[in-house]
Amino acid sequence: MTPSTAHTPVRSCKACRKKLPKSKLQRWIISADQPKLDEKQNIAGRGTYLCSMDCYNSIKGHLTQLMQRRR
Numbered sequence: 541m542t543p544s545t546a547h548t549p550v551r552s553c554k555a556c557r558k559k560l561p562k563s564k565l566q567r568w569i570i571s572a573d574q575p576k577l578d579e580k581q582n583i584a585g586r587g588t589y590l591c592s593m594d595c596y597n598s599i600k601g602h603l604t605q606l607m608q609r610r611r
Contacts (some may be wrong), residue, residue, distance in 0.1 A: 554588045555595035565589040575603045
């Protein structure tokens with residue numbers, strides 16, 4: 541594959557549902573005690589993608605509920 545035809549992974553922001561290239565989104569994982577930003581996007585486990593801190597703040601409560609269910 542040449543660089544001009546290479547596949548670019550696309551993901552959706554969990555909060556606002558915008559579809560963006562994976563490299564433009566922040567990946568958050570649910571760790572044992574709090575949501576954690578996966579800066580290098582390589583931590584094992586389920587994660588969710590968000591496009592901005594505004595989107596993070598809008599679903600922070602939802603992430604907390606998910607953490608409580610895991611316990």
